Amino acid sequence: QALRRHISLRHIPAAGHGGIFSSYITSLRFTINAESVLYDGYKKYKGRIFKVAQMDRWIAFASGDALLENLRTAPEHVLSMEAAMVDLLQSDYTLGEEIRRDAYHVGVIRHILSKNLAVILPEILDEMVSATDDLIRTNLSKDIWVPIRATETFSKIVCRATNRAFIGLPLCRDEEYCSVNLQFTNHVVFGTVFTGMFPSFLKPVAGQIWSKVYGLQERLLRTIRPIISERRHHIQEYGPSYPDKPNDMLSWLMDAATPGHCQTDESLAVRMLNVNFLALHTTSSTFVHALYHLASKPTYINILREELIDNLGPNRLRSANDWVSDKLEKCWKLDSFFKESQRLNGMGAMSLPRKVMVPFTFSDGTVLPPGIIVAAAPTATHRDESLYNNAAEFDGLRFSKTRENLVMQGKSDKIEEERLRLTSTHNYLSFGGGRHACPGRFFASTILKSMMAHVILNYDVKLESGQRPADEWYGPMCMPSRKAKVLFKALE
Numbered sequence: 001q002a003l004r005r006h007i008s009l010r011h012i013p014a015a016g017h018g019g020i021f022s023s024y025i026t027s028l029r030f031t032i033n034a035e036s037v038l039y040d041g042y043k044k045y046k047g048r049i050f051k052v053a054q055m056d057r058w059i060a061f062a063s064g065d066a067l068l069e070n071l072r073t074a075p076e077h078v079l080s081m082e083a084a085m086v087d088l089l090q091s092d093y094t095l096g097e098e099i100r101r102d103a104y105h106v107g108v109i110r111h112i113l114s115k116n117l118a119v120i121l122p123e124i125l126d127e128m129v130s131a132t133d134d135l136i137r138t139n140l141s142k143d144i145w146v147p148i149r150a151t152e153t154f155s156k157i158v159c160r161a162t163n164r165a166f167i168g169l170p171l172c173r174d175e176e177y178c179s180v181n182l183q184f185t186n187h188v189v190f191g192t193v194f195t196g197m198f199p200s201f202l203k204p205v206a207g208q209i210w211s212k213v214y215g216l217q218e219r220l221l222r223t224i225r226p227i228i229s230e231r232r233h234h235i236q237e238y239g240p241s242y243p244d245k246p247n248d249m250l251s252w253l254m255d256a257a258t259p260g261h262c263q264t265d266e267s268l269a270v271r272m273l274n275v276n277f278l279a280l281h282t283t284s285s286t287f288v289h290a291l292y293h294l295a296s297k298p299t300y301i302n303i304l305r306e307e308l309i310d311n312l313g314p315n316r317l318r319s320a321n322d323w324v325s326d327k328l329e330k331c332w333k334l335d336s337f338f339k340e341s342q343r344l345n346g347m348g349a350m351s352l353p354r355k356v357m358v359p360f361t362f363s364d365g366t367v368l369p370p371g372i373i374v375a376a377a378p379t380a381t382h383r384d385e386s387l388y389n390n391a392a393e394f395d396g397l398r399f400s401k402t403r404e405n406l407v408m409q410g411k412s413d414k415i416e417e418e419r420l421r422l423t424s425t426h427n428y429l430s431f432g433g434g435r436h437a438c439p440g441r442f443f444a445s446t447i448l449k450s451m452m453a454h455v456i457l458n459y460d461v462k463l464e465s466g467q468r469p470a471d472e473w474y475g476p477m478c479m480p481s482r483k484a485k486v487l488f489k490a491l492e
């Protein structure tokens with residue numbers, strides 16, 4: 001097999017070693033330091049396709065504007081994201097086969113969640129303030145710096161705030177419900193490794209065993225079944241738009257579920273787990289990456305605080321009433337700070353994974369055979385000097401300065417200005433791109449910015465050592481340090 005794969009890809013240059021046996025050295029290096037392998041490949045072959053050895057396969061990486069555009073725009077039956085997920089995440093066994101077969105939840109997130117953002121925001125803010133009070137403020141005493149373990153604390157805050165919009169009170173505060181949703185990421189990550197060890201014909205059995213052992217689907221079902229039943233009862237009694245119907249993810253999913261299996265309690269529970277899987281870890285990691293930047297570079301605290309007070313007024317964002325959502329849009333520096341943090345410290349070294357379904361010819365003439373995964377390399381692209389000046393340096397105001405310059409020069413056209421926002425995918429790979437670009441990024445951006453605004457207006461933060469803690473890498477996946485503690489002090 002290795003020989004066959006080697007021959008079918010021999011026209012593609014390799015980052016690191018390219019031989020049948022020597023490539024294992026690179027695959028080992030990729031496991032330990034994926035970022036540097038991809039950076040070396042990118043520098044050497046920018047504008048081309050290059051391949052990188054993994055233990056069990058080659059992955060091709062597209063670099064440069066033209067090839068990335070090919071990757072973004074190829075139709076699903078040619079370059080498939082779903083098929084890539086089956087290979088890379090063993091998604092049929094870890095996420096559930098039905099999630100791939102009927103992805104109606106993606107439409108719900110893309111259209112209904114985004115459309116309802118302004119309406120549900122006060123609820124989200126209320127939960128965020130209450131969760132931050134419960135998990136941070138109660139531990140603080142006047143004028144004393146108190147260490148808070150950032151990843152653990154903010155994943156819980158994100159879980160509560162997000163689930164206020166997904167399932168509402170009181171379940172968004174239920175420990176069992178939150179813990180199941182937070183654990184599901186581990187279920188997927190370790191389940192990928194576990195089921196990946198079995199040959200194809202045994203994977204369904206291995207997947208079943210894995211799900212039963214972890215038991216998260218069952219546990220989530222137990223917590224949400226009474227709520228589903230109650231809502232069904234109201235629908236039967238008063239019709240689909242019954243009075244006081246909750247305007248949340250569970251209702252939207254129940255309304256959109258394709259008739260048949262998708263409408264069962266079991267299927268809705270799996271769908272809720274998956275939506276949480278997509279939303280929680282991504283948002284909390286992105287937040288903590290930015291928090292580490294903020295706490296290690298104190299000058300930004302005053303800059304961002306000043307901007308927030310200018311735009312939001314003297315209120316401290318202590319409650320949802322202090323909030324007017326369009327004012328957050330005016331906080332360009334805060335938006336820029338997150339975009340810059342995510343540019344340098346995002347979810348990992350690989351994005352836009354797609355499986356080649358039929359022979360695919362890139363615009364430079366390179367042909368990829370079916371069966372291979374092709375992806376983009378965000379960390380390498382985001383450090384490209386031709387795209388970003390002083391690319392290796394953190395400049396929290398990089399994007400807001402350019403936005404302001406455009407306005408000052410009278411050149412501000414809407415398209416150019418939108419490209420500099422956190423949620424834009426132009427020259428920016430953290431949210432993927434093309435038809436699969438993250439549909440939850442507008443929701444995520446609102447949560448991230450409002451949570452940071454609340455922190456900055458209510459607390460001082462710093463790091464004991466003053467140094468930003470090193471990220472944790474697992475193959476191509478990147479996470480902010482899970483051990484590091486940020487020192488918090490209440491402002492009043």
Ligand code: HEM
Nearest residue numbers: 278279282283286352430431432433436437438439440444
């Ligand atoms: C900062 C937080 C987030 C980051 C960094 C992030 C990143 C991504 C990335 C890189 C992709 C793959 C895109 C591609 O391959 O082209 C993706 C897809 C997706 N994300 Fe997010 N995401 C975030 C938050 C969310 C949230 C909050 C939700 C849901 C509310 C969500 C829902 C989805 C869905 C449904 C997809 C699949 C889209 C499709 O299949 O077409 N994401 N996200």
